[in-house]
Amino acid sequence: ETGVTQTPRHLVMGMTNKKSLKCEQHLGHNAMYWYKQSAKKPLELMFVYSLEERVENNSVPSRFSPECPNSSHLFLHLHTLQPEDSALYLCASSQDLRGFTDTQYFGPGTRLTVL
Amino acid sequence: KNQVEQSPQSLIILEGKNCTLQCNYTVSPFSNLRWYKQDTGRGPVSLTIMTFSENTKSNGRYTATLDADTKQSSLHITASQLSDSASYICVVPNSGYALNFGKGTSLLVTP
Numbered sequence: 001e002t003g004v005t006q007t008p009r010h011l012v013m014g015m016t017n018k019k020s021l022k023c024e025q026h027l028g029h030n031a032m033y034w035y036k037q038s039a040k041k042p043l044e045l046m047f048v049y050s051l052e053e054r055v056e057n058n059s060v061p062s063r064f065s066p067e068c069p070n071s072s073h074l075f076l077h078l079h080t081l082q083p084e085d086s087a088l089y090l091c092a093s094s095q096d097l098r099g100f101t102d103t104q105y106f107g108p109g110t111r112l113t114v115l
Numbered sequence: 116k117n118q119v120e121q122s123p124q125s126l127i128i129l130e131g132k133n134c135t136l137q138c139n140y141t142v143s144p145f146s147n148l149r150w151y152k153q154d155t156g157r158g159p160v161s162l163t164i165m166t167f168s169e170n171t172k173s174n175g176r177y178t179a180t181l182d183a184d185t186k187q188s189s190l191h192i193t194a195s196q197l198s199d200s201a202s203y204i205c206v207v208p209n210s211g212y213a214l215n216f217g218k219g220t221s222l223l224v225t226p
Contacts (some may be wrong), residue, residue, distance in 0.1 A: 004158070031212070040124075042117060042216035043159075043204075055212075090158050099208035100146035106158030 003027065004107035008092050012113045013081065020108045021076040023091030031097050032074040033104065034066060037088040050073060050097050081114045088112070118142045121205050121217035127149050128224055132195055136220045138205030149206040150179055153219070159204055162190070166207040195224045 004025045013019050025032060034046040048056035049068040063085075065077040074091055088109045094102040122137045137166075140148065147166045151159035163172050165188065166183040172179050178191045192199055205217040 008160075040218060042218050043214075045213060048212060055180075088156075091116070092158075094212075097212035099212040099214065099218055100210065102212075103149070103164065104214065106151075106160070108158050109156070111156065 004091055004093055005111050006089075006103050006107040007112060009108065010111045013078070015081055015083070016114050017081075018063045018077070018079040020078065021089055021091075021112075022090075023074040023076075023107055025072055025074075025091075025093035025105070025107075027095075027105060028061070029093040029095050030071055030106075031065065031102070032068060032071070033092040034074065034076055035090040035106075036090065037090055043090065047076075048097070061104055072110075075096065081112075083114050086112055086114045096097075116203070118215045119205055119207050119217040121203075121220050123220060124218070126223070127222040128195055128222070130195060130197055130224050130226050131200045133191065133193050134195060134207075134222065135192075136203050136216055138190070140186050140188070140205070140215070142207040142209065143187075144210055145183060146208060146210075148181055148188050149150055149208075150177075150188075151201050151204040153202045153204060157202070157218070159171045162203075191199075192222075197224050197226065200224045 036044045037056045047066040067075040088111045091107040092103045092104040118141045120139045134221040150162045155158040176193045202219040204219040207215045
């Protein structure tokens with residue numbers, strides 16, 4: 001399997017549930033990202049990891065908790081979410097953190113609905 | 116204010132027709148501009164990357180132009196197909212690792 005994969009593709013959860021999103025990249029990249037995509041808004045960067053170290057936490061509420069156990073895997077743990085957190089959550093990876101030269105490759109996303 | 120603005124917000128065209136999408140940016144310093152295609156329910160996929168010195172670049176039926184002086188780019192789609200229906204996102208990187216995303220243009224190609 002190649003590229004960036006994400007599971008699950010769709011998730012419906014209540015506000016009191018705890019769930020996790022998983023991302024795996026098969027590209028040998030060193031950097032991984034979580035984005036939130038809401039309707040009619042630009043993609044919002046949430047977290048950035050480089051070589052398993054978090055380098056960006058873009059003012060994201062603590063109900064979102066990332067985990068990067070190795071350079072190929074990235075998780076987003078969710079708990080006590082709000083309905084406004086419903087969105088498409090995209091994972092991406094790039095060779096390194098050189099924004100001018102490194103292309104980010106995106107996974108298919110997880111469509112999250114919070115009831 | 117978003118540093119990348121796209122127009123139109125949405126567009127409907129007949130199959131076989133051409134169309135042009137616009138992107139204006141204010142990101143500085145500038146290195147390159149990227150166009151991504153995002154199918155419904157999928158992640159964005161890179162179409163073209165244009166550097167400061169490039170004016171035109173083609174990828175099949177997609178042709179991107181860049182005017183670094185006026186900070187404008189366009190994406191021209193020739194002989195549109197139903198599979199071109201998607202959101203097209205203009206992206207300009209910062210000097211670090213962050214990307215500046217436009218809101219996208221939603222294109223619908225109808226039979």
